[in-house]
Amino acid sequence: MTGDGASTVARARRGRSVEGRAQVRRDLVAAAVRLFGEQGYGDTTVDGIAAAAGVGRRTFFRYFRSKEDAISPDHGSALTRIAEVFDAAHPTEPTAPLVLRASETVLDLYTEDPALSVARFRLTHDVDALRDRESASVDHYRRLFTRQLRARFAGGSDGELRAAVTGAAVVAAHNLALRAWLAAGAPADGIDACRERFRKVADMLPVEPIRPAGDLHALARRLEAVAGRLERR
Amino acid sequence: MTGDGASTVARARRGRSVEGRAQVRRDLVAAAVRLFGEQGYGDTTVDGIAAAAGVGRRTFFRYFRSKEDAISPDHGSALTRIAEVFDAAHPTEPTAPLVLRASETVLDLYTEDPALSVARFRLTHDVDALRDRESASVDHYRRLFTRQLRARFAGGSDGELRAAVTGAAVVAAHNLALRAWLAAGAPADGIDACRERFRKVADMLPVEPIRPAGDLHALARRLEAVAGRLERR
DNA sequence: AACCCTAATGGCACTGCGTGCCGTTGAGCA
DNA sequence: TGCTCAACGGCACGCAGTGCCATTAGGGTT
Structure with a gap:
């Protein structure tokens, strides 16, 4: 009695149906979010999620690589899209608007389903394992941005350092x-x-283009001193 | 024949010996590093590490919370020490040298055993699971720095943002x-x-103390414009 | 010296994640 | 109607991590 009605539904959408796969995926995410909220993350098993979605346990792992993945946004495709944004940009395009466009790609990932995003946010806020996973995902974004910035800052003084700092x-x-x-x-x-x-x-x-000095803060302090002398006149 | 001689050694250091515990810990780390290098991370089991160290499997988990922990530096105590550095500092002490002191506390963690640090670095570079774990650890540092900076930037304009950016x-x-x-x-x-x-x-x-404007880059641009006008005179 | 107390250990059993394998099923196509 | 192939479910396996408990050894006590 694990879910006769549900398994009938599952049986009805067999075959190579793309909508079927997408639907199963949504069902699994919905079941995971609900159960994590009801019983907590630790006390929810993959068996429980699969059963709640009317699907076999083995099938769960065909949609998600791990239990944690069931509530993680699809960072993989987001990273791909961001990389495409950078790659499609003209080398001479200013960095600022380009970074802005890349960032909004991330924002799109969350605005697609705000309610789900909020539920995920709450969970990643409470559960240690999920928070660490989120940290790892964020770091993938950081690395991607840093890599792209490094290419653009290359040649300037302290290009590596500036890319690392700016990306982070x-x-x-x-x-x-x-x-x-x-x-x-x-x-x-x-x-x-x-x-x-x-x-x-x-x-x-x-x-950009990057000023010869490279150290923006030193520049700011120097100019600040100049401004101070001006004011005192 | 899991290790008769080794288990005799283990038996000899029973009791409440602090040196014994530290030695067992070192043995486990050494065994883990060696096996990870020889057979790879994925193909090394906790049983194998414990056996190589002449210790029971259950004992391993009394020293490390997880398999990954066996080669992770002790970030926990490092975080504690850094927090102490911040807390012990006088509120009016400039932030820059304070941050420098806190950072060197992290550096100390790695200089204690350079060879081990290098081995860990190589592993965290290759194994995905370990890299993600490293990301999570680094994020703990980021959060700590950001939290401390937030307290110091509080009141200024965009304090939250400046703390987040500076910490990262x-x-x-x-x-x-x-x-x-x-x-x-x-x-x-x-x-x-x-x-x-x-x-x-x-x-x-x-x-610091933080200038009223708060937005350093805007300030820099403004001053740059002033400087430009000055030069043109 | 006999004794107790406590820390440390090791074995055992159990839950649960993640994976490989294989038989089944149903949709689309000839 | 029969063939093909993708998706599915079930099963078994290895392994991580945990709770429980008996055992052992060292330190202190009487």
Whole structure:
């Protein structure tokens, strides 16, 4: 009595149906989110998720590589899309708007299903294993951004360092905005605010072509001193 | 015939011996590093590690929470020490040298046993599971730094954002220096170079107390414009 | 010296994740 | 109607991690 009705449904969508696969996937995600919320992550088994979705345990692992994957966004395809954004850009295009476009690709991933994103956010906030997994995913984004920036900063002084710092900073800032939006329940009228913050971060990127000095803060301090002398006149 | 001689040794160091515990721990780490290198991470079992160390499987899990932990540095105590550095600092102490001191605490963790650190670095570079775990650990540092910076930036404009960006940037920069040192085989004469890079990053931190504007890049651009006008006179 | 107390250990059994294998089933096609 | 192939379910296996408990050895006590 694991789910006669459900398994009948499952049987009805056999074959090479793309919609069938997508539907099974959605069912599994829905079941996972519901059970994680009801019984906690640790006390929910893959067997339980599969049964709740009216699917065999083995089938679960044909859709998700692990139990944690069942509630993770599809970072894999997001990374691919971001890489395409970078690769499609003209080498001379300014970095700031390019980074902005790449970032909004990530935002799209979450706006597709805000309610699901919020549920995931709550879970990744509470469960250690999921938080660590999220950290790993974020780091993949950081590496991708850093790699792209490194190519663009190459040749300038401290190119490696600037790429590492800028990539990490951009990803961290975007996560801050994204998490604030999700913590607020992902309101529809908050998307623009989130996008606005993204833009703000992009605006903070050092303008290129890179100035000879390279050290922006040193430049700022030098100019600040000049301004101070000016004011005192 | 799992290890008669070794188990005799193990038996000889029973009781409440602190040195005994430390020795068992070192043996387990050594066995893990060796086996991971010889047979790969995936093909090495906890049973194998325990047997190689002349210890029961159950004992392994009394020293390490998981298989991955066997080759992870003790990030837990490092985080504690860093938090102590921050907490012990006077509130008015400039942030840059404080961050530098906190960073060097991390460096100490790796300089204690350079050879082991290099072996770990190679493994975390190759094995996906270990790399993800490393990402999670690094993120713990990032969160700690960000939390401390947030307290110091509180009140200023965009304090949250500046803390998030600065924390992520500092950690990323330090990791870049640290990984470069480890990739070179952790030469003794490279420690100072690594420490020098740490200092360079600390110097790049915005000076405090925080200026009213808060947005450093905007400030830099504004001052740059002023400087441009000055030059044209 | 006999004794107890406690820390450390090792074995055992159990749950659950993840995987390989294989027989079955149903949709699409000739 | 029969063939093909993708998806599915079940089964068994290895292994990680945990709870439980008996055993052992060292330190302190009387």
